[in-house]
Amino acid sequence: MNTIHDMGGMHGFGRIEVEPDEPAFHAEWERRVFALVTAVPFAVPFGDDSLRPAIESTPPAEYLASSYYELWLRGVTKLLLEAGAVTPGELATGKAASRPGAATFGRAATRDEIAKAIMTGFSPRRAEGKPPRFKAGDRVRTRNLHPTTHTRLPRYARDKVGTVTQDRGIFSFNDTNGSGQGEQPQHVYAVGFALTELWGPGHPPGDMLYLDLWDDHLDPA
Amino acid sequence: MTAHDHDHPPRGRTDIELRVRALESLLVEKGLVDPAALDAIVETFETKIGPRNGARVVARAWTDPAYKRRLLDDATAAIAELGYAGMQGENMVVLENTPAVHNVVVCTLCSCYPWPVLGLPPVWYKSAPYRSRVVIDPRGVLAELGLVLPAGIDVKVWDSNAELRYMVLPRRPAGTEGLGEEALAALVTRDGMIGTAAV
Numbered sequence: 257m258n259t260i261h262d263m264g265g266m267h268g269f270g271r272i273e274v275e276p277d278e279p280a281f282h283a284e285w286e287r288r289v290f291a292l293v294t295a296v297p298f299a300v301p302f303g304d305d306s307l308r309p310a311i312e313s314t315p316p317a318e319y320l321a322s323s324y325y326e327l328w329l330r331g332v333t334k335l336l337l338e339a340g341a342v343t344p345g346e347l348a349t350g351k352a353a354s355r356p357g358a359a360t361f362g363r364a365a366t367r368d369e370i371a372k373a374i375m376t377g378f379s380p381r382r383a384e385g386k387p388p389r390f391k392a393g394d395r396v397r398t399r400n401l402h403p404t405t406h407t408r409l410p411r412y413a414r415d416k417v418g419t420v421t422q423d424r425g426i427f428s429f430n431d432t433n434g435s436g437q438g439e440q441p442q443h444v445y446a447v448g449f450a451l452t453e454l455w456g457p458g459h460p461p462g463d464m465l466y467l468d469l470w471d472d473h474l475d476p477a
Numbered sequence: 478m479t480a481h482d483h484d485h486p487p488r489g490r491t492d493i494e495l496r497v498r499a500l501e502s503l504l505v506e507k508g509l510v511d512p513a514a515l516d517a518i519v520e521t522f523e524t525k526i527g528p529r530n531g532a533r534v535v536a537r538a539w540t541d542p543a544y545k546r547r548l549l550d551d552a553t554a555a556i557a558e559l560g561y562a563g564m565q566g567e568n569m570v571v572l573e574n575t576p577a578v579h580n581v582v583v584c585t586l587c588s589c590y591p592w593p594v595l596g597l598p599p600v601w602y603k604s605a606p607y608r609s610r611v612v613i614d615p616r617g618v619l620a621e622l623g624l625v626l627p628a629g630i631d632v633k634v635w636d637s638n639a640e641l642r643y644m645v646l647p648r649r650p651a652g653t654e655g656l657g658e659e660a661l662a663a664l665v666t667r668d669g670m671i672g673t674a675a676v
Contacts, residue, residue, distance in 0.1 A: 263608050272606045281523070281597075292497075324588065350500070374521055408638045410638060
């Protein structure tokens with residue numbers, strides 16, 4: 257999706273404002289949004305591959321005007337509505353008009369189940385997938401892809417030549433899984449690009465940028 | 478505008494507080510979330526998970542060469558040796574700064590960050606100015622943040638676009654030979670492990 261979240265290389269956003277001794281959260285509602293987004297997927301199954309496209313579908317002007325946890329709230333609300341777990345009327349009142357709850361969806365995760373999941377995580381690494389087409393040292397060119405769906409190939413790195421520095425192993429492919437086409441597990445490679453390849457002259461020759469790219473993002477160069 | 482203001486957009490707090498409260502009570506009423514579990518999530522990320530974890534990893538690597546080798550070979554396993562693991566740290570990579578190379582980490586598409594070792598990311602890391610600029614002008618961004626790199630050091634920028642999560646292993650400061658692990662850990666900052674500070 258060629259929209260505002262894919263902002264690498266853009267100009268005009270101004271200085272970086274660092275807040276000294278910044279707390280984890282700035283308001284109680286941020287705490288609750290973070291916790292809801294962490295807990296809800298246990299009952300209404302969705303993962304990052306759903307949440308991120310939901311956030312990325314925010315119109316660009318609204319995306320930029322929203323704080324981080326506002327975008328999370330927008331994303332989780334969209335997914336809950338799409339799943340039929342809540343209705344617009346219920347969101348407006350905060351009262352359940354019906355209680356499909358655990359009958360239609362899973363039950364709420366308990367404190368212990370969530371504590372365990374935080375320590376275990378949800379790795380998208382997979383045991384099997386397509387055989388690798390590349391190895392460390394290979395020169396590769398990224399594909400010139402512009403899908404209207406979720407992709408992990410940023411705009412600034414399309415149709416660019418780089419070198420594979422490491423095979424990271426087999427991972428679920430977020431581009432397909434985030435657009436309803438399944439996990440399509442395949443190798444992910446660390447690929448190094450000279451800043452001069454990405455941005456033209458004016459960068460020291462040794463300065464590099466690295467991305468982790470899936471097999472389907474790449475062609476031999 | 479301060480970073481703090483970024484989190485309170487013009488729409489105002491009252492509206493969003495009401496919307497969040499309505500959503501939470503609705504989901505609790507439907508049996509889809511357990512309020513005690515929500516409290517536990519917040520408590521974990523406010524009190525147990527944060528950059529002090531990563532600082533302990535760094536201090537161990539500075540004092541134990543065998544641990545440092547394991548950390549660079551298989552960061553996920555080596556970090557788990559100290560008890561840190563899980564969400565957003567399932568597949569870790571540690572990047573070693575050297576006299577010739579300085580590493581810096583960003584997530585241009587989103588906000589990906591190694592939670593088990595660094596906690597939740599600061600607002601500036603998730604902000605448009607950092608995400609847009611550090612990939613195209615890393616030396617300028619680092620200088621703006623107070624880290625001027627000499628010409629002899631190559632900069633490596635790591636965009637966490639996929640499911641690997643990065644932590645920088647800063648260089649051990651000169652003159653710290655006599656310090657123990659705990660004292661060394663106290664020298665390590667969050668920004669040093671993102672790569673926007675020297676240590």
